[in-house]
Amino acid sequence: MNKESLAKRLNASAGRQKADTVIKNGKIMDVFNQEWISADIAITDGMIVGLGDYEGEEVIDAEGQMIVPGFIDGHVHIESSMVTPIEFAKAVLPHGVTAVITDPHEIANVSGAKGISFMIEQAKKAPLHIHFMLPSCVPAASFERSGAVLKAADLKPFYQEKEVLGLAEVMDYVSVAEGEEDMIEKLLDAKLHGKRIDGHLAGLSSDLINIYRTALVSNDHEVTTKEEALDRIRRGMYVMLREGSVAKNTLSVLPAVNEKNARRFFFCTDDKHVDDLLSEGSVNHQVKLAIEAGLDPFLAYQLGSLNAAECYGLDTKGAVAPGFDADLLFISDLRQVAITKTMVNGRTVAENGRTIYEQTADSQLTDTALLDTVQLEAPLTELDFHMPIQEGKNMNVIQIIPNHLETRRKEVPAPSSDMFQPDIEHDLLKIAVVERHSGEKIMGLGIVQGFGLKEGALATTISHDSHNIIAVGTNDADLAAAINQLHNIGGGLAAVKNGELLHSVPLPIAGLLSDQSAEWVNDSLGVLHEKLPLIGFTGDFNPFLTLSFLALPVIPDIKMTATGLFDVKAFQHIPLQ
Known part of the structure; x- marks a missing residue:
């Protein structure tokens, strides 16, 4: 903002000009x-300058609809959508998301600083407020085989x-707890620059929460x-x-939210595929879920924005008030979160479930x-997947929990x-993690239970967070x-x-992102999922x-790493048997 723009906004706010x-x-x-408030909303230079009785160069008739602040996704990895930031914006804007806080650690684990720069530059071209948090743990743990170290x-x-x-998200809790030098530097740099620090406290004790705070x-x-939430x-x-x-x-987690503490909660998606974003939405889906579960609608929308x-x-x-960006949603049904219009900085970017702008990702920015x-x-050949075992000794098995990131350790x-x-x-199927960054032949093999495949194999270069190749299969040849x-x-x-090959979805940018449109990726994923019953998959989760x-x-x-099975609680590798 400069002197002239501030004067213009003040004149509009005071009614001296339209x-x-x-x-x-x-x-x-x-x-x-x-x-609820009944008033006109005056917008100048993309900012709300007043609520009251105003005249405008352009007048929009809301026709009695509810106007709420745009939704904010508090933590998302855009790479998990498998599309570039511009295509990601096309997927979420019709669902009312006007701002996101993203962590590009997926692409950073593959391509380092170049990957972060790519995401920031692409984000600047999107009609969506995309804010960044810098990847704190590349790799996620010191022993990991990632494509970069930051x-x-x-x-x-x-x-x-x-x-x-x-x-x-600071996920290397060992480095935090032990005061590892480079981690202290990262934490200190953020605070010296007046910035925030995100946590990642999966399964951690109250003592470790004290250390994180x-x-x-x-x-x-x-x-x-x-209980974890409270x-x-x-602890603040x-x-x-x-x-x-x-x-x-x-x-x-919703039962932890009440009128006294609600301002300390908000929504995020973390990792969501583009097909789910297009069909189900983002934070809008969570607002609806919370209302259906009994949360007061005002609190639900507050969690989704402010x-x-x-x-x-x-x-x-995060609010419809003077001095706030005109990131607004027109809602025809509050409980169903029925969005008819999405505005960003006072500009209509989506209407009736469709974006109304045309913009395509600039793939020229992607270098070798x-x-x-x-x-x-x-x-690879079948021989690479041979797993010698000793009769009479129990085997350590990864048991998946559908629709959860956590797993169980099981002995069979x-x-x-x-x-x-x-x-x-x-x-009991084979699982393999193959290092794909250095060209060295490094592979971890293990056993997993819960996928229910009867034939064939699945493989992907999306494997958090180092993004090596990970595969599960019923036989060595298909793996x-x-x-x-x-x-x-x-x-x-x-x-x-x-x-x-039944079907594949190419993701040529860092092995994580498509260079095609969100709709193209959605259609290709649809074909892939249609093929899954051919190998016996019948689960109610995304394999x-x-x-x-x-x-x-x-x-x-x-978990399974490129260097073998890893016991997270003991924070050490363990043998197959």
């Missing part, structure tokens, strides 16, 4: 007093970007129960209720470092054989074929049966998303 836009005949939600010195220059709000970590999105709130944290494509914690803005110091977002990221020493007796083969009857297909297409998702989190060694209990 506002750029005036919205009339709307029922305005006051998220502060939790009541130290405090690598992150520091990014604080000069106005879109950067702070340091993203002492490190000035302000929030946590890994809460799964009422423990963090009483904000808590995010998460509803992604895998982790669905909104309803289990609270996230307050947590991140976004002083001009972002496009050539699947490096294998040589095509070894079969009477010197080599493990998948046991379809007992749903090899699925992984080799990912190498051929530069990353993505693939399903194979009897050595034949690719579930698979992608089985390599994340900071969420309990047991």
